[in-house]
Amino acid sequence: MSTYIARSAPPGRTTNFWPDVGASLVVFLVALPLCVGVAVASGVPAELGIITGVVGGLVVGLLPGSTMQVSGPAAGLTVLVADTVAAHGPRALGLIVLGAGLLQVAMGLLRLGRWFRAISPAVVQGMLAGIGLVLVLGQLYPLAARDQPATTGDKFAGLPDLVVAALTTPSGLSGVAVGVLTLVVASLWKRTPFRAVPGMLVAAVAASAVGLLLPLPRISVGSLGDVVSLVDFSLLDAGVLGAMLTFALVASAESLFSAAAVDRMHDGPRTKYDTELVAQGVGNTVCGALGALPMTAVIVRSSANVEAGARTRLSRVLHGAWLLLFVVLLPGVLAYVPLAVLAALLVQAGWKLLNPGQVRALFRTDRAEAAVLVLTAGLIVLTDLLTGTLVGLLAAVVKTAWDMSRLSVTVTQHGEDHHHVAVRGNATFLKLPRLLETLEALPDGEGRHVRVDLTGVRHLDQACGQAIDQWAERRQGVELIQPVSADRPD
Known part of the structure; x- marks a missing residue:
């Protein structure tokens, strides 16, 4: 995580808005491939990811709570969304996101936002590590120009055939080559004098240019109006209600953990957790009403916003406007981006969520906490996100009780x-x-x-x-x- 500290303008003083305009363009360029990639990885149309990004900018960006953090579709929710769509169908997604948003608003009004800070860090790291592992595992398939299996077990079982296809078929070799190029450029770009330009964007452009010469599956983006759907309340049942609660808790935790991290990166106003939770809930309510993906505050776009010199929330609002203008005026540009490029970017995002270095450091300092982390992550991979997180929380409580009784x-x-x-x-x-x-x-x-x-x-x-x-x-x-x-x- 970056240690850059942004200097915000003193309260009450009129500021030059140009730094925010410049920062908004940087965030837009980072957000565009991620919005599309998260949607594709979640098994829904790419346009739904862009809609969520637009709502995160134009709606949540205007609301109080946090000044610097940016909201949109999150890589950490791809596994949850994909499992939910598989279980309840794509038509239920809007209803679930709408209900989750209303629950977030209620939790914020009840001043429950601050309690998310009391969750054991080992459980949080385990949740992120489990999500990251499943995300990386799933994106290995489109990286090799293959359709990913529906379940985690099938993804593990299909790895031998995937390796053979990646090394022996023309499409597999092409996809791996483009994906590796994406990862290498994104990693090395930060060491160049031009690192102010987002490395993810440079990698996507460079790999897409090479991909024009190769027979690879590509993104298809149409009109936003074609994918907007009304909420179907007839789909409400016990399973959908459970999914609403899961979405609300996971999205809230990810947003507020991101807020704590972003607050350490600048010296401006601190996040008001309960107010931010209400803002996230309003955003998810709007996304649900449009049938779009759920949103959270996202650390990659938020850190890009801070490092690009943003001073006020204007930058995050404008990034939503740029997303909307781009998809309305230039949707055909995205058709040149191979799916392998998006898969590589999401593999990078999943690896950051997994964060092996942090896991090793925890093993050296506190083996019991590390055991809680591994238990949480392992159960998320073997079962599902809710089961793994709940068992991890229970294990953390038992560990605390044991420590307290020493x-x-x-x-x-x-x-x-x-x-x-x-x-x-x-x-x-x-x-x-x-x-x-x-x-x-x-x-x-x-x-x-x-x-x-x-x-x-x-x-x-x-x-x-x-x-x-x-x-x-x-x-x-x-x-x-x-x-x-x-x-x-x-």
């Missing part, structure tokens, strides 16, 4: 008849059997003296407190040194 009991003998017991940590009911087993094993009788030092206890719950008191009452020669600052119930 207790050290040390017995030191002084002479034959004197024992010193030092208790350190959190004395909760989870550790009560072990604590009582240690205390009851101490010798009892006349002349025996036991000193129980509880000054190192940070928390003493009622169960442990009563058990220690009752044990001391039954014994002779027990001295209890009570904790001074521990949280002990009366």
Whole structure:
């Protein structure tokens, strides 16, 4: 993540709008291939991704909440959208996104936005890593000019045949060559003196130019009006309601995590989380009414906006206007872009979500947190996004409870008849059997003296407190040194 810090104009001072115009063009050039690529990867018409990008700019861009972050279709939702369309049909997508948007508005009005910041980072990283892994796996197929299978299991099972096709067929070799060229140019461009121009755009243009000479499948973009559909409320059922909740929670989490990251990149006004959640909900409500893809705040476009020198929300509004003008005036330009180029860009996005370096760093610092991450990501790959995330949250809660109940009991003998017991940590009911087993094993009788030092206890719950008191009452020669600052119930 970039460490660039943008300097926003002081509040109340009239600013020159040209920096925002320039930043909006940069964001537009980054957003265009991603809007189309996310839609194609989700299994819906490319135009729906552009509609979501336009709404993210023209609607959410005007609303309060965050100043710098940009909203649109997100690579992190492609797996969820594809699974939902496969389960409920494309006609249900608008209804689901509409319901998710209304839920987001309600959560924002109820001031629940700030609670998303309390989710375990390991679960968040695991969710993103799982999504990234599934996204990369799926995009390997169009990268080799092949249709990707419907399920994750079929994608894994089809890898051997995919490798053979990629290395032996003309279309496979062409797709891999164009995809590798896209990734190489996008990676190396940032090292050139012209890195102010988006590397993703340069890579897409260069690879598309080479792709003109090769027989590859390409994007087809028509009129936006042809794909807009009205919401069909007759499709509402329990499965659709569950999908609404899943979309709302995942989109909200991704947007607010992005806001926290973007806030670290500039010194302007901080994001108001509840207000931003309402803005995202309004945007998804509009997208659902148009039958488009769901939206979130997206870190790639947001960081491009900050680094390009944006000062106000004008830049993100204008980027939506440029998207709309482009698809109205120049839709035929996109027909020159091979699907392999978009697949390569999404492989890059998925790899960033997977973030192996961050996973390795977590393993070195906290293996238990890393285990929660791997569990969450693994279950997302093996089952689905909701199941993996919920199990990850449960595992994080169990880990926290275990950490909170960590207790050290040390017995030191002084002479034959004197024992010193030092208790350190959190004395909760989870550790009560072990604590009582240690205390009851101490010798009892006349002349025996036991000193129980509880000054190192940070928390003493009622169960442990009563058990220690009752044990001391039954014994002779027990001295209890009570904790001074521990949280002990009366």
